[in-house]
Each structure stands twice: as structure tokens, then as C-alpha cells.
Amino acid sequence: MKRFAAALAGLCLAAAGTTAVVAAGPAAAAPACSVVYRVNQWQTGYTADITVTNGATALSSWALTWHYTGTQSVTSAWNATVRQTGNAVTAESLPYNAALPAGGSVSFGLQGTYSGTNAEPTDFALNGVSCGDTAPPTTTTPATPTTPTTTTSGPPPAGCAGAAICDDFEQQTGGTPGGRWTVGAANCTGTGTVAVDSTVAHSGSRSVKVTGQGGYCNHAFLGTSLGSVSSGAFYGRFWVRHTTALPTGHVAFMAMRDTADGGKDLRAGGQNRALQWNRESDDATLPAQSPAGVARSVPLPTGTWSCFEFQLDGPGGKLRTWLDSTEVPGLVVDGVPTPDVDQQWLGRAWHPAVTDLRLGWESYAGDADTLWFDDVAVGTSRIGC
Ligand code: CA
Numbered sequence: 001m002k003r004f005a006a007a008l009a010g011l012c013l014a015a016a017g018t019t020a021v022v023a024a025g026p027a028a029a030a031p032a033c034s035v036v037y038r039v040n041q042w043q044t045g046y047t048a049d050i051t052v053t054n055g056a057t058a059l060s061s062w063a064l065t066w067h068y069t070g071t072q073s074v075t076s077a078w079n080a081t082v083r084q085t086g087n088a089v090t091a092e093s094l095p096y097n098a099a100l101p102a103g104g105s106v107s108f109g110l111q112g113t114y115s116g117t118n119a120e121p122t123d124f125a126l127n128g129v130s131c132g133d134t135a136p137p138t139t140t141t142p143a144t145p146t147t148p149t150t151t152t153s154g155p156p157p158a159g160c161a162g163a164a165i166c167d168d169f170e171q172q173t174g175g176t177p178g179g180r181w182t183v184g185a186a187n188c189t190g191t192g193t194v195a196v197d198s199t200v201a202h203s204g205s206r207s208v209k210v211t212g213q214g215g216y217c218n219h220a221f222l223g224t225s226l227g228s229v230s231s232g233a234f235y236g237r238f239w240v241r242h243t244t245a246l247p248t249g250h251v252a253f254m255a256m257r258d259t260a261d262g263g264k265d266l267r268a269g270g271q272n273r274a275l276q277w278n279r280e281s282d283d284a285t286l287p288a289q290s291p292a293g294v295a296r297s298v299p300l301p302t303g304t305w306s307c308f309e310f311q312l313d314g315p316g317g318k319l320r321t322w323l324d325s326t327e328v329p330g331l332v333v334d335g336v337p338t339p340d341v342d343q344q345w346l347g348r349a350w351h352p353a354v355t356d357l358r359l360g361w362e363s364y365a366g367d368a369d370t371l372w373f374d375d376v377a378v379g380t381s382r383i384g385c
Pocket residue numbers: 168169170201202203204205206207374375
């Protein structure tokens with residue numbers, strides 16, 4: 001790891017040298033790149049969503065470099081491999097987003113810590129060429145090629161490399177999940193809690209524990225924006241471990257806001273002791289809660305990790321669901337109304353357009369449960385378990 005990081009420190013120096021050459025040359029043409037750096041910060045940490053727009057030269061792979069002027073320290077990243085040596089940061093493309101056509105854009109994100117001020121970097125360079133002309137280069141000197149003080153963000157967690165969202169919660173340090181995650185409930189919150197947990201994990205040493213309470217308004221969720229991945233058919237996957245068998249009453253452990261359904265939630269959870277999907281807007285269930293319908297679903301095992309996977313095709317109005325890699329026939333919307341399965345669901349046109357993913361607990365009949373979530377992934381191709 002150190003060896004690789006040291007090599008990168010050298011690369012960064014080379015990039016800075018190239019920048020100087022370009023700045024001194026005739027630079028009247030269109031800029032080589034432009035960068036939008038959007039920060040969301042709290043007392044000691046921040047996330048940054050970074051969008052790079054390429055200039056006139058197509059790139060088969062890319063590396064964006066910059067220097068921080070404060071104490072910023074990158075702790076994790078998504079959609080790029082980000083490394084930091086001193087105040088020099090290099091974000092490298094991943095195989096699935098390496099090709100960057102002329103005029104094309106690519107986005108990635110990172111999370112970090114800081115103290116004092118969290119100034120936006122101004123010296124971005126793409127493949128060694130300064131994005132230039134927005135602000136003068138800062139007076140920082142390139143990091144000397146010494147032992148890196150910080151080496152962060154290796155490859156994404158095993159099992160979801162390449163996915164738009166791929167989070168094993170190992171970067172979470174506080175009690176409450178941060179970074180891309182927001183804790184709360186869209187409707188109302190009560191005594192349910194959401195916390196980073198190091199006693200149980202599917203991978204590594206951390207997961208998120210949801211202590212879900214029964215009764216009105218005890219909703220507790222951690223959520224994240226889905227971004228552009230949900231504009232077409234997409235796959236979601238997470239591992240869940242829970243404590244109390246799915247009850248007879250209606251409960252939900254996942255919700256997604258559907259902007260095509262008045263902003264109401266599309267929910268996954270259980271009823272009649274088996275997994276089900278539910279539409280908040282009209283309370284339609286999948287499968288129908290007839291004995292024949294329930295029999296086509298399955299319970300969610302307790303005291304063990306289960307892999308929950310779904311494919312939601314909003315434009316196509318279709319939905320599929322797998323538990324531990326086996327498709328659940330009662331949790332399928334295939335466009336052809338099937339009695340006891342999706343006949344009720346397809347009683348009206350359905351083309352969901354969901355914008356976020358929330359995991360947690362919502363109970364409508366007083367049922368409580370304690371759940372852990374880990375290894376959450378969302379992507380445009382099936383990720384698997
Ligand atoms: Ca984990």
C-alpha cells in the first residue's frame with residue numbers, strides 16, 4: 001500500500017510540473033476541463049460531490065488532482081479511487097467510468113474530515129493539465145515525496161465494485177451514520193434509533209443498527225439520494241439481519257420516495273409473516289394478502305444475515321425481488337396481471353420514479369424489531385450477494 005502511495009506522490013509531482021508548463025504557454029483556447037465542487041459539511045466532516053467536465057480531448061482514463069489549503073483529510077470516496085498525500089489529492093477513474101469523451105462529464109464523491117475552515121480547492125488539473133482560469137493557483141507547494149501521511153480509499157468494498165452506491169459502513173466513525181447518509185423519517189420520528197454499530201457486521205467490523213419501535217410515528221430510517229441511477233431500471237442490494245419474525249401486521253424496512261406517485265413511498269417490508277411490497281398512496285400490496293398470495297412470498301429469517309435484492313424498472317413499470325439470490329415469485333410485477341400476485345398492483349398505471357433509498361423501520365400495528373443493515377449497493381446492473 002505504501003509503495004503504491006509513494007508512486008502516486010511522484011505522479012502528483014509530475015502533474016504539478018505539467019501544470020506550470022501549460023500555464024506559461026498559450027492558453028487562449030477552451031479550458032481543458034471545468035470542475036464543480038459541491039460541499040455539504042458539518043462540524044468536523046464533509047462530503048463533496050465533484051463533477052468534472054472534459055475539454056476538447058477525449059480521454060481513455062482520467063485522474064483529477066488538487067491540493068487542499070486546510071486540514072481536509074479524505075476518508076472515503078465513491079465512483080473514483082481517491083488518494084491523499086499531504087495536502088495533494090488524486091482521484092482516479094474506475095474501469096466503468098474511465099472513458100471520458102470530449103465535452104463529457106463524470107461525477108464522483110468523497111467524504112472527509114476537517115477542522116477550522118473547509119476552503120474549496122482551486123487548482124484542479126485533469127490528467128496533468130490545469131483546469132485553469134477560474135482562480136489563480138494557490139500558493140501551496142506540491143507535497144514532497146515522503147511517506148504519505150494519509151492513504152485512503154482503496155478499492156470499493158468487495159462485492160459491489162462499479163456500483164453507483166457501494167457502502168459497507170466501514171468509514172463511519174461516529175455514532176450516527178453520516179456522509180451520504182441522513183438519519184430521520186419523512187413523516188415523523190419517535191423513539192426508534194439509528195446508529196453505527198460495531199458489535200455485528202456482515203462485512204468488516206461495522207454495520208448500522210436500527211432499533212425499531214412499535215406504534216404511531218416511531219419511524220427510524222437512514223437514507224441516501226439515489227441520484228441519476230434510478231432514472232432507468234436499477235438494482236438495489238443490501239444485507240439485513242433482524243431479530244423478531246415478520247409479524248401479521250404491516251411493517252416496512254425499506255422505503256423509496258416515488259415522485260411519480262405524489263411523493264408517496266414505495267415500501268418493502270412484511271405482512272402476514274412474509275415479505276411484501278406496499279404502495280403508500282393506495283395501500284396496494286405485492287403479493288395480494290390472500291392466503292394464495294402470501295404463500296408465494298417468504299419469511300425473512302431472524303438472527304442471520306439475509307441478502308435482499310430488487311430490480312425496479314420505473315419506465316417499464318416492473319419489479320423483481322430476490323432473497324438470498326432466489327427470486328421470490330410473489331414479489332414480482334411483470335406487467336401481466338397475475339391473480340394473488342400483481343393483479344391488484346396493476347389496477348392502475350404504475351411507473352415509479354424513486355429518488356432515494358431509506359433503510360430502517362416503520363410499523364403500522366405496534367410491532368417492534370431490531371435490525372442491522374450492511375453492504376448496501378445500488379447500480380444499473382445486478383450486483384448479486
Ligand atoms: Ca460493514
